[in-house]
Amino acid sequence: MAPKFKDGETVASFNGKWISYSHTVVAYAAFLGALIVGCYLHYHKIVQNEYYGYPDEWFPSVSATIGDRYPERSVFMVFIAITSGPRFALVALWYVLTRRPNSTLPKFIAAVGIFRTLTCGGWTYVTSTDDHDWHDIFMISYLVATLPWTLGCLALSPRNATALKYRKIFAGAFFGTLVPLIYFFIQHKVHHVAGAYTTYAFFEWSLVLLDVAFDAVTVVEFENFEIVVKDVRGISRGNKAADAVLEKQKNKEVGQVFAGGFSWPGFFDALADVYNGFAFWSMLTSLGLLVWYFPLWHMGISGYEVMVMCTVSPFLLGIKPLRYLIVSNIRICHLLSLAGSLSFLAKSPENRLFSAGFGVWMACLSWAATFFAERSQPHRLEARISAFSIGLLASSIAKFAFWTNNPVWPIMHGPNGGWNKVGFVLAFLAIIRSTRYTASSGADLPPPGPTKGSSTLAGLGLAGLFFAMHSLLSDSSTMILWVWEGFPVRGPLAVPHGAYTLIAMGLGLCIGLFAPGFARSWAFYGIGSIGAAVLTTYSHWFGYYGALTVAIYTMAIAPPFISNAIRHNPAGTFGLGFLVYNFLVLAHVWVVAYAFVPGGPLMREHTDWVMTATMLFIGCGVFSATSQQTATPTIKKYKDKVSPAANKQRSYYLYILFGLELLAVSIAYLRFPSYNYTPYHPEEKAVTAGIWTIHFSLDNDMWSSERRMRDVIQELELDVVGLLESDLQRIIMGNRDTTQFLAEDLGMYVDYGPGPNKHTWGSALLSKFPIVNSTHHLLPSPVGELAPAIHATLDMYGEMVDVFVFHSGQEEDPEDRRLQSEYLAGLMRETPRPAILLSYLVTKPLEGNYNTYVGEKSGMRDVDPSDWDRWCEYILYKGLKRTGYARVSRSTITDTEIQVGKFVVGQPEGTNDFISEDQVAPGLRFPALFRGEGVRGHRYHVFDEPRYFA
Template identity: 70%
Template sequence: MAPRKDGDVVFSFNASYISWVHTIVAYAAFLGALVVGVSLHYHKIVQNEHYGYPDEWFPSVSSTIGDRYPERSVFMVFIAITSGPRFALVTLWYFLTRRPNSNLPAIVAATGLVRTLTCGGWTYVTSTDDHNWHDIFMISYLVFTLPWTLGCLALSPPNAKAVKYRKALASLFFGTLVPMIYFFIQHKVHKVAGAYTIYAFFEWALILFDVAFDAVTALDFQTFELVVKDVNGASRGDNKLLKDSIKEKERDNFLIQTATFDGPYYWPAMLDATADILHGFFFWSTLTSLGVVIWYFPLWSMGLSGYEGLVMCPATPALLGIPAVRSLVIKNLRWLHMASMVGLLAWLVKEPTARLFTVSFAVMAGCTAWSAEWYAERRNPARLQKKILAWSIGLILSSIAKFANHTNNPVWPIVNSENGGWNKTGVVVAILAVWRSTRPDTTSGGEYVPLHSKKGSSLLAGLGLGGLFFTMHSLLSDSSTMISWVWEGFPVRGPIAVPHGAIVILAMSAGAFLGVALPGFFGSWTAFGLGAVGAALLTCYSHWTGFYGGLMLAFYTMGVAPVLISSAVQHGPVSTFGFGYFIYNLMVLFHCWVVAYAFVPGGPFFREHTDWIMITTMLLIGAGVFSALTTNSGSQTRSKSKSRGRQQSTYHLHVLLVLQLLAASIAYLRFPPYAYTPYHAEEKLMTAGIWTVHFSLDNDDWSSERRMRDAIKELELDVVGLLESDLQRIIMGNRDTTQYIAEDLGMYVDYGPGPNKHTWGAALLSKFPIVNSTHHLTPSPVGELAPAIEATLDVYGTLVDVFVFHSGQEEDPEDRRLQSEYMSEIMGATPRPAILLSYLVTKPGEGNYNNYVSEQSGMHDIDRRDWDRWCEYILYKDIKRVGYARVSRGTITDTEIQAGKFVVGEPVSYSDERVSEDQVAPGRRFPALFRGEGVRGHRYHVFDEPWYYA
């Protein structure tokens, strides 16, 4: 090319060619691998863990590009060639969109570079090489795709054709994710034939849309020439971008102003927002730990212990009614907040009583400090809004932390370095975050707002706060709580904790975001009506319908929080925060008594009335809304103050966006593989056990799921029933032990009747697929509701029914009789081989035992000569029993483990004649690890060795 007169350019070409080369080579990488793969290995690449051709007839992207030679090599070569144009494309986009005093183009460019590097990660580390790292790079790529896409849309130059294509392709890309995930779950969870083929089509469409979105840059790069000379001056930053036009038209729209944030990015302000949110996170971590450290005491005393009175600790903001105390607290807020962090040090206190008092002090300090801080900012709407938002997002971060840590908060006082705790890290981060968050604010926070001329009722405002605090804690402090409410067993007909916990977090975050953007809507009766409908659906329906109601309630609760708190601060702190926390405490007791009615005064009156709890909760929130409508209507906050408050909150909302990406990443990484293998498949052996786990708190008040995992793994249990396993209440920490054990050991899990069914819980974990399961609430006219699970397992191709059952207490003989008759009937009704894993509260050969082991039930005792039993029993029918053992509990719980070994496909004998261990095949023996002194307190006991049968 001849040199140009205006610069003696030796060589130049239009920059749009960069986009075209990138597009062509990227498509060649994927489509080339597809053509080669289909030509050479068609039947192999359409095969998955469940089906092959002809049920599945189109390969997924991952099986095409990563599993076999030479298609993998074709893909890698072309994707390597793509990297050059890719880096050039990202760089040119930065030069095109950069402007003075704006950091957004640099942020988008950095996102594009990281996204490109993660693409190289999942390309060159295939799932065959290292499945974990392949997944990490893949989910990182998808996570960075969101800000890259939105950033490119926001920075689009005023090219109508390019903008139209970008909007269409971005909509197609994100719209494709929904059906793709749906069909992946149909394949992975429901094992639907052909679902993976449909998933594959959406997966390939995702690739096509992703590459096409970046191809649109060819329309914008026509203004560039290389050697890079900008012939039109588009890179000087003088031209308006698409986002500038939108911002001018939507000056009062907070959603638009936040999404198109402009100007220099103040990283200290971002650090402040992060510190504020972490401060809120540590408050919620301490508050949510109080119930679980209290629960230890009535749990071990089997009744009221006296320590339950400490549940009233959060009501200490009532002390702010004393002027001297209020003044002292407001002047020393930093130190009171710092004092509340002592709750994070409680894990160092080994003695449970002292640990409880440590946490109680921290909760009192934290509740008082936050209430006083909100009250102190009642004349500064901007700062008040920022602090409320940080507190609310802190709850979301707490839920995400539990989502990542299998429903245990990693800084709780019941965890330590041995059972999943990050306590030391938490303490260091807390001190730094709280110190920064509580330093004197140098900004005015907006114009001073005078005293309101109109106020609603302070008592109604307090009632509203009580309902708000209770809803946030009882339903939103863990992403799996509402999912457990609507779970009804297999086949899966609704949400599961992973990945749908991320959707709960998304609904909470959307509510928090829109609560700032649309306070008028969330303070209206219309929004309250939507929240009430959600509460009704969650309470009355199961599966997806109930879950959608839960999402509505989560969305509304987070959105109404700023409205109720902003209204409450205009009244005295005693009648609002003090009274509000008192009402919250009563609701905590109410919500415990509906299931613990046998142990508390007046308990039978509240028996099984979760519906009363939900109605009361919504009435409380409604009272707060009624007060807020009057109080907030009297607020003549100037628009300048509102605008400044929203601008200060922008950084908090950016952190909130990052948290959504984090939650999505956790959901992806935790998604179960559903490819589980029994311990001794070669023997067609099933080892089944029963264990009453005492709510996953050990003798010293530590969370015990990791030690439980070790015992179950070392005993090689393929199927295990867990009793006293429902932890989805405030007093138990809103936890789910089965998530950790099932994921770590590779087992299917049926949580059993949910917390809204008012039982102490029964769960089933199985290495074998659970074909179907039914939850039973057995007859309990007087005492506690007795739960049962009836599950059909696919055991080496043979359907076997497994029953997990917890009968009523000794004090209720009529209940236990009715329950024995009920269970006898449903066990006798099954024509399949069956096993009962149970807690029966009876002596062998006496009373109700003869209903369970009877001609009607068809069940036989695993060994009727074992006379030393009272609670746990294993019964069976029509399946060969080859072994039986009793293993001591150690210090994990108050009940031993009982285990039986069964073989399918061999003649059944009900003789109790025993044989010596050397007559049993090695694969059918119990582990020798538990002989003698055993390991970690677990050993064969009562008869000191396993029993074997011919």
Template identity: 70%
Template sequence: MASKYKDKDAGVVLSFNGKWVSWAHTIVAYAAFLSAFIIGVALHYHKIVQNEWFGYPDEWFPSVSATIGDRYPERSFFMLFIAITSGPRFALVGLWYLLTAKPGRTLPKAIAISGLVRTLTCGGWTYITSTDDHDWHDILMISYIVFTIPWTAGCVALSPPNPTAIKYRKYLAGAFFGTLVPLIYFFIQHKVHRVPGAYTTYAFFEWSLILFDVAFDAVTALDFDTFEVVVKDVKGTSKGTNKSSVPTAVLEKEKEKATAGVFSAGFNTGDALNIAADVYHGFVFWSVLTSLGVVVWYFPLWHMGISGYEAFVMSTISPVLLGIKPLRSLIVKNQRIVHLLSVAGLLAYLVKDPVYRLFTVGFGVSMGCLGWTASLYSDSAHPARLEARILAWTIGLLMSTIAKFAWYTNNPIWPIMHAENGGWNGTGLFLAVLAALRFTRRAPLQSGDASDKKGGSALLAACSIGGLFFGLHSLLSDTSTMILWAWDGYPIRGPVSNVHAYYTIAAMTGGLLIGTFKPAAVTSWTAYGVACLGAAVLTLYQQWFGYYGGLALAAYLMAISVPLIGNAAKKSPAVTFGLGFLIYNFLVLFHVWVVAYAFVPGGPLVREHTDWIMVTMMLLIGAGVFDLVSQNASAGRHKFDHRRRAAGNTGHRKYHLGALGLLNILFLCANFRRFPSNDYKPHHADDRLFTAGIWTIHFSLDNDMWSSEYRMRDLIKELEVDVIGLLESDLQRIIMGNRDTTQFLAEDLGMYVDYGPGPNKHTWGSALLSKFPIVNSTHHLLPSPVGELAPAIHATLDMYGTLVDVFVFHSGQEEDPEDRRLQSEYLSKLMGSSPRPSVLLSYLVTQPLEGNYNTYVSDVSGMHDVDPTDWDRWCEYILFKGLRRTGYARVSRSTITDTELQVAKFVVPKTEEESVFAWGVDQDLRNRRVDESEVPEGWRFPAMFRGDGVRGHRYHVFDEPRYYNF
């Protein structure tokens, strides 16, 4: 190409327009993928459509990975073209930086770095295919997608004032990220559910990602036409300058309109750190608040009734102190002290005595509620600062929820965590102090002696705060809560906690964005009606339909948070937040009483009425909506919209958007790490043996108020347990921390899990963990006319090709003998209805050989006691039929819980004849014990628990395991 500079400078040997860099990248990148596709389909069609489960004709379209990496010569064509692509790719990133770099701006450098890392990871997943190394291919692919997020957002933010380019970027970015949702869905359908044809549909979306991704970078051709790339033959080095023309005011306005004005102001590192500190301080508030219920719950749990320590639930009503004007003035002027005192809630992990640890957490919660209320009240005079506070508070909730997902539903800075069980308390505390100092960096905008705002109703605002905080806490403080509301067993027909949790995060993020940018859309009766419908669907239905209702409610709760909290901050803080948190506390207690009705006065009046809780919550939120609608109607919509625009005409939103984006990225990384492999193996497959256990885990709090998942994991692993029933395992309530122990145990031990009847079924919980695939499971609530509900799981497992039924059951309490009689009859008939080999892992509340025992062990059930001579039982029992029992042991609990772990070993019959023989063998012969030396080594219990055992765990009662005739 001739240079137009040739006459001016004989040293110029080549020049070309910058847009050709974009065109070269686009053409060669498409050539790499399309050439591999065409050659692969022509030469190896049936081989590249084959996957780990299915082939042609179930699967008929190849995935990107299979096309570019599995066969010669298509792999060679792809690698040749993709290598050529690398030059234009790096040049594209460099030109984009030169185009957008301006003095004092950090964002262009950050985007350039993300572009470089993105390019390198692209080379990683294209040259290391899934055939070469599946794990590294996936890691690099996920990393590429992760770095695509800041690259895409940064390109839109830094885009020159070219409305056409901005439009294309927004459309292509939306298409790219929108494609990720069905892509993940169909990958799960293939990988987890093994649906024929799902991988073909997944492949279409995977190819679409490639097309959209390359096309997004191709848009740079519209911007690079202002560049002329010149090659000179000169001696030495020179440094040019990047001079760009000043865009016209019209084009700047077009750009501002296209980007919603979020990126109008420049990037400032100090401002970004301020927002990061604010969000982290919000995270600390939610971490301390959500920990209060857990440390309170410890006391009635060990007292088996009301202990008196439940009064600490009222720690949240400290904002009532702001009703005293001199005290309010003192608190508002000294917010830094109050916020620093709230960090005491994180110091609690250093307090060993559970009572004093509760006192410390209660004090931290009290100071946190007081400090945040004072800050909101003080900043209510400035719309932008108030909105920034609210966003920090709500994004802090999102951060808390994401941290809990990453730590398997425990928060790493809770006072029940420490280094031994995965806690990051010291790090969290250090950052919390820094964040509190930075959060209180600015002086209050109004003193505490200012007159309270009179607009609207403070009482209605208080009602809305109570309902809103209860909804946020009870449903959104953990991603698995609503998923478990919708759970109904196997086969899987709804969302799964470690696969689909991001839907909850996405709904929360989307709702918060709507509440920030389109508040008028959520402060309407239409939106409120949709939310009420979502709440009803979540409460009344299961599987995907019920969860979809929960997602609608999640988005609404986050969206309505912004206007409701903003409205409450402008009124008397003692009423709106003091009374609001009092209402929230009553809902928290109501939330417990629906299941703990047997332990509280008047409890039977609200027995099993979660529906009443949901109605109350939505009515309270509706009171706040009514207040907002009334104020907007009286003030005029124009004035309201102007007020919202004034709040948005600041630079804080882009930093909050960045925080949201970063948190979503971190969640996706954790989600990738927790994605199930579903390739679990029993411990003694060669012997067709399985070890079954039953354990009442006391809500995963040990005797010293520490979370006990790690200690439980170690004992279950060392005992080589293949199937275990867990009782008192439903922790999905505010008072229990909205936790799920089964997620950590299942994923760490490599087991399938059935959570059992969900949180909305009002039981204390039963769960099943299994090394064997769960073919089918049904959940039962046994007759309980007087006492607490008795949950049961009836699951069918595929054990070495033989279907075996496992029952997990928790009987009613001792005080209700008629309940327990009815339950024994129900379960006996249920077990008797199964023609398959079966095991019962249970908590029966009966003496051996007496009373209801003879209903469970009877001709009706067909079940046999694992050891009828074991007289020292009252609660835990293992029963069986149609299996060859080989051993039985009782292992002491140490300080993990209040109940031992009972385990038994069984051999699964190879044939139906063997099963029938095991069923009908003489009882005396079946129960004849033998010496351990007569048992094959693979059938024996681990020797490490003999004598004094390890960590307080040993064989006890018999002081050794028992082995049986066959």
């Protein structure tokens, strides 16, 4: 029924299309007006960037055009302010056009439209000069909100073929333009390609034009609106005898929408459920890291490794009375699992491990019992599985935001950036809310339909699923480092492309929820297996396409696998699944730790075996799930039985999933590196180079040590530093990457070195100088552990200098070390450029392999031949003037000191004669901070002061 309006005189009216016209014209006037004025008054200034100017760059970017220069900035601000009126009117009219009873999407899109308008004002009136952080926050918020606005408008678009056609064209062109936009931005920012920023600017302007054009299409629908202004009180005629109150409209939609629409309590239930899943994955991913501390410091099997078996607690659910007790008290079990979240309070590493282990024991037991309790209600079970899977995504995003450390891990606390207390409080509140009730209060309620398939095969499927989720998806950079092969960049980077992995995970979960039949099918299994093979055998972008396929497939099979497994006895599925998962975890470590474990050589360098086993176990799960599918109703029939309440419940989890994906994109934007790095003393053409064995970024007290490392590297003013024992991308090491934090915080380029699928303990290179090229080497190691090396060419003040970072094999394998010395000597001898070696050689000065590394065989000189007290770390050089050498104590960060050499580029090598510090230019002196007692346990030691050379 049409709404009734109070009678009155029409004093003005106009067609709704003029709102679209005015919005389009004024918006274009703002940008194009600023462009015309800027080019006329400040052309050479606005085409200039940090690397090039006219004529290499000849077209300005949007940001340069509408930036801080007067008067173009004022032109833009005035017109964009005028645009706000039509903009708000456009959003309001679109809501009126698309609103429907029992639909929350129009309200959501209207809210997004208002949010975009406000954030546009934010980045317009707060420039990067005024406040760089807030300008970026407003800008990225605007860009992120563009995605739901565009997709929402497409979804709500009325059935008008012309309007829909142009919306699809403009939206497709908009999102398609993002790909070359990012490519040319990286060409400019990373590779410093002349003219790349001009090409980038054209795509940036295209985005602006397409964004406004997308909203201009509303003119097609708005021409059907007539906007009328009525004088219902006779004010325009001076009549004061008008009615005091307007008649209420009938058939209002507001009540109807809220009656069957969005519910905040339901949303908070889903949010609490997801956070409970986040807490589970945070605890599980921390366990291996805590276990690793002990064999690391014992240099062999310590006995604490048995704690990895904490995950097998679901076996207890095989005891029926105990299962009844656990399911009846599921809240208490979840609360007891928070012992893992509180383990950071334990000062002793042993106590921290035991409390975290108990937390993981209870968490695995609680989640298996939760799934079992919900198995009689498919929609509630789906909600728990969604929370479990989205919890993994949330954990990965937290690590993406915190440079691969989860802020609630037990290795984190206040001094190193931990959010443990906040995490515990949120987990406690989430458990209280999410465990208020379950479908079963202890009763063994069966799932609907007959149960088919093998419980053993279902358990093996869970083993493969859990291991793939943990080993490959618990950090967004893990699979990126699998395909990393050094500079120049030929594949994805941890930032920003880690967001691609996170988006692929979300897409996979949606497939599992909306197309479970396809997710459990053999055809999809074949696709997932091909992706795993591509990831394992290829590098660069092609290998990463396999990684994205694996991410999608792994998340997609979680709903059907867990739904199938819980139909059987949970002890035989979840208990067996976690047990086999543990063996996969050990195999995952054995492939690189083969030199330290019984029977290790059998697994040496066989990541391919581990991947094959993972996919075979997943295949077992597919076999069991497809057997069950034949005994249940078809997908169509199942969908027909899904109630509106179940659909609404699912929507809350999808809202959270979508919000997390937007957060991931925002983090990728905010973390994108600046690549404007400069060395500490360019006036002297000085290079300060260091070598440090960082012991996997765990200090003596089991705390993450990145921030302490950052401080000493910065205070030593290291322009180039080699890090050894730096590959942390395994379950047992937390799937971390220390170099991300160090590189971003210190402003340095980084080469991670041989990736986790190369079976080394890792070598990495951080540099203030651009890395022109780098090659990764695995040196001859017929018996012992693999020896990694990086051969990088750096642009030091316009001169190409080679830097080698190398970790030799262990003391027990002399033949390995001899072969490695000859291989590396050959590399250093063959380079015609000046060179620096930052290394761990395991030899005594002037003896044995030392004479292969130093002398005619390599062409290299020792940074200080008189330093007799060395066994591991050495710095060698050629073609540079060596001016100083120092040894700095490690404090409690690791087990190895820092060795530092100072060099000058473009000068002859010099002599081994010592000189006093007052004969050295100030820019070539070592910091006085580390003299005497030093700072925070770091001081010059062995010689108690630096050495300088003529």
